[in-house]
Amino acid sequence: MSEPLPDYRDQSPAVAARFAKIKERPVVLEIDRLGRQFPGEHGPVVALHDISFKVHRREFVCVIGPSGCGKSTLIRIIAGLDEPTSGRMLVDGKETSGPCPERGMVFQGYTLFPWLTVKKNVMFGLKMQGMDGGQADREARQWIDLVGLTRFADTYPAQLSGGMKQRTAIARALAANPRVLLMDEPFGALDAQTRAQMQSHLLEIWRNVDVTILFITHDLDEAIFLADRILVLKAHPGEVQEVIEVPVPRPRNLSQLNSPEFLATRRRLEELIHPRVDAHAHEHLPIIRLTQVGDDVE
Amino acid sequence: MSRPRWFSVRQELTPKRSRFLGVLAFMLPLALWSLFSYIPWLWHPMVKVTAPGDVDWMRAGLLINRHDFDKEVATAQLAHTHAPVGFRANPIYFPAPHAVIRSLYTAFTTAPVLKGDLWLHQSLWMSIQTIFWGFTISSVVGIPLGILCGSFIAISRLTEPFVDFVRYMPAPAFGALMVAIFGIQLEPKIAIIVIGTFFQQVLVVANTVRKVDCALIEAAQTLGSKRRQLVLRVIVPASLPDLYNDTRILLGWAWTYLIVAEVVGVSSGISFFINQQAKYRNFDNVYAAIIIIGILGLTIDQILAFVGHRLFPWKNPRPSRIRAFLGKLFGLRPASAEKPVQLLPQ
Ligand SMILES: Nc1ncnc2c1ncn2[C@@H]1O[C@H](COP(=O)(O)OP(=O)(O)O)[C@@H](O)[C@H]1O
Ligand SMILES: [Mg+2]
Numbered sequence: 001m002s003e004p005l006p007d008y009r010d011q012s013p014a015v016a017a018r019f020a021k022i023k024e025r026p027v028v029l030e031i032d033r034l035g036r037q038f039p040g041e042h043g044p045v046v047a048l049h050d051i052s053f054k055v056h057r058r059e060f061v062c063v064i065g066p067s068g069c070g071k072s073t074l075i076r077i078i079a080g081l082d083e084p085t086s087g088r089m090l091v092d093g094k095e096t097s098g099p100c101p102e103r104g105m106v107f108q109g110y111t112l113f114p115w116l117t118v119k120k121n122v123m124f125g126l127k128m129q130g131m132d133g134g135q136a137d138r139e140a141r142q143w144i145d146l147v148g149l150t151r152f153a154d155t156y157p158a159q160l161s162g163g164m165k166q167r168t169a170i171a172r173a174l175a176a177n178p179r180v181l182l183m184d185e186p187f188g189a190l191d192a193q194t195r196a197q198m199q200s201h202l203l204e205i206w207r208n209v210d211v212t213i214l215f216i217t218h219d220l221d222e223a224i225f226l227a228d229r230i231l232v233l234k235a236h237p238g239e240v241q242e243v244i245e246v247p248v249p250r251p252r253n254l255s256q257l258n259s260p261e262f263l264a265t266r267r268r269l270e271e272l273i274h275p276r277v278d279a280h281a282h283e284h285l286p287i288i289r290l291t292q293v294g295d296d297v298e
Numbered sequence: 299m300s301r302p303r304w305f306s307v308r309q310e311l312t313p314k315r316s317r318f319l320g321v322l323a324f325m326l327p328l329a330l331w332s333l334f335s336y337i338p339w340l341w342h343p344m345v346k347v348t349a350p351g352d353v354d355w356m357r358a359g360l361l362i363n364r365h366d367f368d369k370e371v372a373t374a375q376l377a378h379t380h381a382p383v384g385f386r387a388n389p390i391y392f393p394a395p396h397a398v399i400r401s402l403y404t405a406f407t408t409a410p411v412l413k414g415d416l417w418l419h420q421s422l423w424m425s426i427q428t429i430f431w432g433f434t435i436s437s438v439v440g441i442p443l444g445i446l447c448g449s450f451i452a453i454s455r456l457t458e459p460f461v462d463f464v465r466y467m468p469a470p471a472f473g474a475l476m477v478a479i480f481g482i483q484l485e486p487k488i489a490i491i492v493i494g495t496f497f498q499q500v501l502v503v504a505n506t507v508r509k510v511d512c513a514l515i516e517a518a519q520t521l522g523s524k525r526r527q528l529v530l531r532v533i534v535p536a537s538l539p540d541l542y543n544d545t546r547i548l549l550g551w552a553w554t555y556l557i558v559a560e561v562v563g564v565s566s567g568i569s570f571f572i573n574q575q576a577k578y579r580n581f582d583n584v585y586a587a588i589i590i591i592g593i594l595g596l597t598i599d600q601i602l603a604f605v606g607h608r609l610f611p612w613k614n615p616r617p618s619r620i621r622a623f624l625g626k627l628f629g630l631r632p633a634s635a636e637k638p639v640q641l642l643p644q
Contacts, residue, residue: 081516101522111517115535115612125521156612
């Protein structure tokens with residue numbers, strides 16, 4: 001047996017100092033008693049109920065929760081693609097609604113414009129803001145360099161791998177100079193290895209760019225690895241269950257995946273998200289034996 | 299490895315087999331046609347008289363029913379008179395391939411029967427003008443309207459019920475009306491092509507535009523696109539390849555309406571030529587004219603496919619056989635090898 005895990009709320013002095021510093025920074029995004037109901041067959045379905053939280057400048061916040069708890073609904077409302085039925089959203093202290101480039105978005109399905117090359121995709125937001133071609137071109141190139149796609153600037157999305165598509169999407173969102181970058185399970189469709197690379201890559205980008213990130217995932221390790229704070233949602237109705245300050249120091253690297261702080265945080269997340277795991281352990285599925293006699297593998 | 303099978307569900311054929319079948323697609327009907335044309339004991343229900351004998355109502359060159367001919371022969375034998383002589387032939391509406399192929403050339407070189415009638419190439423040119431203007435007028439209004447319908451639900455609700463209603467009225471039904479309004483030149487014919495094409499076009503275009511992935515529109519919104527930009531910078535380019543293919547298909551329909559339109563009022567163009575030739579029982583010319591329409595349609599379609607490939611390098615539209623053929627001729631790289639779709643390393 002190894003030594004018992006520390007409490008996930010224990011923070012080393014360095015980590016505590018970092019959180020103190022973050023809290024001094026101005027609030028970029030404030031969600032205030034936000035609610036969202038959908039009309040359903042048997043009366044309205046409450047997808048989100050009374051969600052409140054604040055995100056400070058250059059903070060990395062992950063939102064985690066079981067499937068169907070309203071994560072996508074929340075981020076779509078923040079992106080302005082959906083309207084809340086109650087509550088407010090403030091960006092830099094001003095109440096806003098509707099889509100706007102100050103809240104950039106990266107979707108799980110990449111959503112690159114297939115008729116545009118990587119560079120033209122990245123230039124899209126700049127052009128929408130009325131920037132002239134030459135300057136948009138120069139800026140786009142910088143972002144493409146930053147995400148490591150220099151060689152593929154003139155490639156069409158169909159020829160890129162999933163990881164490269166998502167890097168293009170990140171460059172495209174960042175090029176529009178957002179205050180907040182919203183990411184809805186952006187690495188959910190990638191294989192494990194690419195996913196790990198993309199996580200490190202995203203942290204690297206975030207270190208070099210003045211942007212605040214709100215990142216949705218259902219992967220516990222991903223949330224701990226990336227976030228300063230983790231917002232744990234619960235389902236039916238979607239509510240904030242707990243906000244966890246991740247005690248893992250920065251800069252992050254993959255060797256921390258087995259550090260005591262990491263494991264302690266992970267255990268807490270598991271308690272919150274899969275609380276009744278034991279209740280299901282005794283449920284037996286009706287499995288019929290279909291193999292031939294004599295080919296036992298156990 | 300065993301040789302691949304000819305028939306396996308949804309499996310690609312080897313290029314060689316694919317080409318072979320493509321050629322066979324034309325050779326098979328041609329072979330059937332030849333069989334029935336050149337093998338005298340296959341079908342051939344008529345007899346062409348070469349010498350009438352003592353039958354007074356027959357003349358050399360007359361084409362008569364074989365049954366009647368045989369009866370006369372029997373009668374003549376019984377009466378010990380000279381029996382008529384002839385060889386088995388097909389009806390006049392079933393010319394042999396070589397006659398039609400010859401007509402493909404001679405149809406252009408024979409002067410019209412009546413003074414003032416048009417030569418074949420003049421008739422064709424008239425048809426092409428009619429279809430060009432009909433289709434262009436329809437598209438210039440129909441495609442933008444379809445795009446608006448597909449983009450804005452309010453416009454769709456306002457126009458589509460009526461468009462749907464008119465769509466069910468057969469275009470030729472407007473013939474007499476169009477002649478009354480536009481006179482007897484090409485205008486009423488153009489109008490019928492417009493009526494036949496436009497209403498379909500609006501609905502087809504609107505449907506294609508509605509298929510644009512909503513996520514692309516949302517992505518553009520988060521990048522700062524406003525209404526106008528969403529239509530012009532996202533919806534239009536996203537649906538352009540499909541719109542292009544729709545247009546190719548609709549152009550095929552327009553050819554059908556052309557033939558209908560040309561017989562409205564005063565007959566004109568290629569239909570007039572066909573009717574005129576049929577009246578003089580020059581059926582090989584009739585076939586030649588129909589085949590020319592087919593060749594013309596196929597050529598235009600293949601040119602459009604070829605251009606489409608160039609227009610949308612990010613997408614492969616329906617592959618063009620002509621392009622593959624030209625590629626072989628001039629050593630161009632085949633379309634599929636132009637932009638190899640491959641996953642690049644991370
Ligand atoms: N457009 C909609 N209409 C009706 N119900 C919806 C709609 N979008 C989401 N919901 C419901 O809201 C809840 C949260 O959905 P979602 O935000 O997609 O969850 P998550 O992203 O966390 O998996 C689900 O129960 C879903 O059925
Ligand atoms: Mg979701």
